[in-house]
Amino acid sequence: MDFQAVIDSLPRYAEPLLVTITVTVASAALALLVAFALGLMTSSKHLAVRTPARVFVEFIRGSSVVVQLFWFAFAMPVILGIQFDYLILAGIIALGLNYGAYSSEVVRGAIAAVPKGQLEASLAVNFTPFQRLRLVVLPQAWPEMIPSLSSFAIMLLKASALVSLIGVFDITGIARIIGGANGGANQLPHLALILVVYFVLAWLIWTGMRALERKAKRGVGINTRLPKTRAVAPPEEGANAAGGVL
Amino acid sequence: MQNPTSDQPIIRFDRVDKRFGDLLVLDKLNFQVDPGERVTLIGPSGSGKTTILRLLMTLEKVTPAQDPAAEGGVIYVEGRPYSHMEKGGRLVVANERYLRQARQKVGMVFQQFNLFPNMNVLRNVTEAQVHTLKRGKDEAESKAKELLDLVGLSDRIDHYPSQLSGGQQQRVAIARALAMDPDILLLDEVTSALDPELVNDVLGVLRDIADTTSITMLIVTHEMGFARDVSNRVMMFDNGQIVEQGPPEAMFSEPQEARTQDFLRAVLAE
Numbered sequence: 159m160d161f162q163a164v165i166d167s168l169p170r171y172a173e174p175l176l177v178t179i180t181v182t183v184a185s186a187a188l189a190l191l192v193a194f195a196l197g198l199m200t201s202s203k204h205l206a207v208r209t210p211a212r213v214f215v216e217f218i219r220g221s222s223v224v225v226q227l228f229w230f231a232f233a234m235p236v237i238l239g240i241q242f243d244y245l246i247l248a249g250i251i252a253l254g255l256n257y258g259a260y261s262s263e264v265v266r267g268a269i270a271a272v273p274k275g276q277l278e279a280s281l282a283v284n285f286t287p288f289q290r291l292r293l294v295v296l297p298q299a300w301p302e303m304i305p306s307l308s309s310f311a312i313m314l315l316k317a318s319a320l321v322s323l324i325g326v327f328d329i330t331g332i333a334r335i336i337g338g339a340n341g342g343a344n345q346l347p348h349l350a351l352i353l354v355v356y357f358v359l360a361w362l363i364w365t366g367m368r369a370l371e372r373k374a375k376r377g378v379g380i381n382t383r384l385p386k387t388r389a390v391a392p393p394e395e396g397a398n399a400a401g402g403v404l
Numbered sequence: 405m406q407n408p409t410s411d412q413p414i415i416r417f418d419r420v421d422k423r424f425g426d427l428l429v430l431d432k433l434n435f436q437v438d439p440g441e442r443v444t445l446i447g448p449s450g451s452g453k454t455t456i457l458r459l460l461m462t463l464e465k466v467t468p469a470q471d472p473a474a475e476g477g478v479i480y481v482e483g484r485p486y487s488h489m490e491k492g493g494r495l496v497v498a499n500e501r502y503l504r505q506a507r508q509k510v511g512m513v514f515q516q517f518n519l520f521p522n523m524n525v526l527r528n529v530t531e532a533q534v535h536t537l538k539r540g541k542d543e544a545e546s547k548a549k550e551l552l553d554l555v556g557l558s559d560r561i562d563h564y565p566s567q568l569s570g571g572q573q574q575r576v577a578i579a580r581a582l583a584m585d586p587d588i589l590l591l592d593e594v595t596s597a598l599d600p601e602l603v604n605d606v607l608g609v610l611r612d613i614a615d616t617t618s619i620t621m622l623i624v625t626h627e628m629g630f631a632r633d634v635s636n637r638v639m640m641f642d643n644g645q646i647v648e649q650g651p652p653e654a655m656f657s658e659p660q661e662a663r664t665q666d667f668l669r670a671v672l673a674e
Contacts, residue, residue, distance in 0.1 A: 278463050279518035283532035283584060284507055293531060297522040378522040378564070 164347045167336050174332040175355065181246060181318040181328060182359070185253035186311050192258025193307075197265025198291075211262075218259035224320060227252040231324040249321035257314045264306040268299035301374035308367035312360045319356075329355055412483045414439040414588065414620050415460065419476030420487075421467045422455055422644070429455045431644040432476075439587075440618040444631040444652070447641035448667060453624045457590040459487065460622065461512045462503045472496075481509060481588070508536075511586030515593040517573040519565040519580070525552065526561040529580045537584065544583075551579035555609045571602030575609055582613070589613075591623045595630075603627070610634065626671055632656055640664045 199211035218226070230248035272295050280290040322331030329352045337348035413436035422430035429452045437443055445453035458464040459479060466487045469477035472495035479487040488495040489502040498506065519528050529548035533539045539547070552558050555575035565573050574594055581589060591610065595603045607630045614621065614634045625631055631638060631652060638655040640647040640663070648661045659665050 273518075275514060275516050275518040276520065278461075279514065279520065281463060281507075282461055282510075282512045282514075283580065284504060284536040285532065286504070286536075289535050293535070294520055294522070298520075378566075 160344060161347070164344055164351070167348075170336060171329060171332060171351075171355075174327050174329045177246065177321075177326060178315075178318055178328040178330075178355075179359070181249055181253065181321055181326070182311075182315045185250045185257065185318070186314055188250060188254025189257035189261055189310070189314065190307075192255060193261035193265050196259060196262035197269065200262060200266045201269045215259045215262055218256055223252065223256045223317065224323065226256060227320055227324055245324050246321065246326050249318075249324060249326055253314060253317060253320070257310055257317070261307055261310050264303050264310070265299070268302040269295055271302060272298050298378060301371060301378055304367060304371040304374055308364060308371075311363050311367065315359055315363060316356060413437055413480075414441075414482055415622075416480040417456075418478050418480065419469070420459070420479060421469070421477050422452070422459065422464065423467045429644050430459075433644065433646070435639065435646060435649075437620060437622065440620055441637065442614060442621045442623065442635040444623045444625060444635040444638045445641060446625075446628075446631070446638060446667065446671075447647070451641040452644040453641050454592055457512065457592050457622060457624060460510055460588065460590055462507045462510075465497065468497050481506065508584070509587045510590065511581035511584050511588070512590040512592065513574070513577050513581050513594045515596050517565070517570070517577045517597070519573050519577055521565050523564075524561065525557065525563050525565070525568070525576050528565070528576055529583050532580070533583050547583055548579065551582050552576070554582075554612065555579050556605070569602060570598045571605045574598065574606050578606075578609055578613070582619075586619065588620045588622065591621060591625065593624050593626070595625065595627055628656060628668070628671060640667065642667075 196211050196215055199207050200215065202208050202211075227249060230252045231245055234248075276294055276298065277290065280294050285293065318328060319330035321328055322334065325331075327335075333348040333352045337345040415437040417433050417435050419432045419434060420430055421428070421432060429450075433452070433456075445456060447453050455464060459466060460481075466477055466479060468488070469475035472478050472488055477487075478485055478495060484506075485495055485498070486506050487498060489498045490496075520531070523531060526545065526548055529551060530541070530544040533544035533547060534541060537544075549558065549561070552561060555578055557572060557575055557579070560568060560572065560576075565576070568576070578594075594610070595606050598606065607627060610630070611634060613619070621634070623631065623635060635652050637649060638652050639649040640655070640659070640661070642663050648655070648659060648664050655664070656668065659668060
């Protein structure tokens with residue numbers, strides 16, 4: 159193991175890091191769009207709207223993401239004559255569709271969890287179905303979705319490593335190349351390095367999503383800084399003095 | 405406020421059936437309500453009284469007859485078909501577009517308040533005015549503030565529903581319903597979910613509204629004192645039919661039917 163060589167190679171990670179971040183952010187944005195579209199469609203009371211969305215979700219969820227990735231990168235150009243100028247686009251589309259399909263279940267579940275009384279009150283004040291969705295259902299469902307969507311966002315970050323399989327140089331791809339040089343002498347430190355990088359990126363996502371969740375909950379009148387109800391009586395003043403953890 | 409030809413009933417049920425699967429909740433029900441009348445519906449649970457309110461709010465649909473012209477099964481509001489609409493000279497079940505127009509005349513206050521938790525008090529009362537009545541924001545706000553003043557909550561307009569007591573939430577819900585200027589106000593057990601000490605605030609607000617407006621009210625309640633004070637007529641229901649009806653004094657002091665007597669004895673013993 160040659161530490162100097164590892165340190166010297168760090169600048170070569172700059173561009174791949176940008177690729178990892180780009181793939182994650184772009185496919186997360188696409189996934190969010192797909193999740194809402196499919197989640198709303200699978201919530202529809204019309205069979206003709208629900209069925210195609212259902213079929214699409216089950217197909218995507220039921221087939222391998224790696225195969226989908228190859229399909230968008232290599233098969234589609236051959237079959238349909240559509241060639242992406244950049245393979246990274248194939249990666250973004252495959253991951254976005256995949257995680258969008260999974261997340262659509264989160265959207266559907268949160269919409270279904272809005273109490274029936276809210277729908278009845280919306281009807282009583284004569285909102286149109288679209289107004290009901292925009293003013294009542296989605297604002298209430300959104301805070302409920304955020305924790306699950308955060309998990310998917312982090313899974314997506316980790317899954318972004320798959321784009322290295324179609325020849326896109328993200329941090330996993332570059333670590334394999336640099337680490338694999340000289341008969342793999344520096345494999346271990348490079349792989350260890352990117353583990354830490356993934357962890358730091360995941361932590362950033364968590365932090366951002368927690369903040370988003372707090373903001374969203376304030377929007378429905380839930381104060382996240384205070385406990386909703388005090389489940390147990392506060393401890394006596396003297397309790398801490400006798401060896402309290404704080 | 406009401407239709408100028410006001411000698412006709414504002415609400416008329418013509419042989420209305422309502423089934424949930426095999427369960428017959430309303431059985432060829434006939435009754436009518438005059439403009440400005442306050443009618444209290446009483447009866448054991450499952451007797452169909454809440455279903456009547458839900459039909460009037462279009463939260464449920466009547467079980468239609470094969471031939472409405474001959475067999476009825478139609479609700480009329482202000483003399484016009486409400487559960488149905490006229491199409492090619494015949495009565496057919498109303499579509500959503502027709503119902504949207506029709507239900508503008510009707511407002512409802514729910515047992516569980518059903519305020520929108522994502523909106524503060526002011527928005528709860530203004531949003532529908534802006535979006536469904538197309539009122540300007542300023543007009544909607546001044547109307548809302550006037551009504552929130554009426555229900556005694558002017559100092560809470562920035563609060564969210566979760567920051568209010570049940571009684572306060574219900575008073576906001578009353579303001580929300582009134583903001584739509586309904587001709588008919590439906591009150592569905594509006595104090596049943598409240599702690600006892602909060603009931604009187606809500607009933608007080610409703611008494612004020614009854615005293616100062618000519619709005620038609622249909623009230624489902626177990627508060628017999630309130631029913632006696634506010635209503636012109638009490639209807640006793642059982643098994644989807646009217647057992648007995650009359651002015652509150654007569655109904656509460658000398659009910660004629662055994663079922664009414666039993667019911668009132670049970671309710672008043674609580």
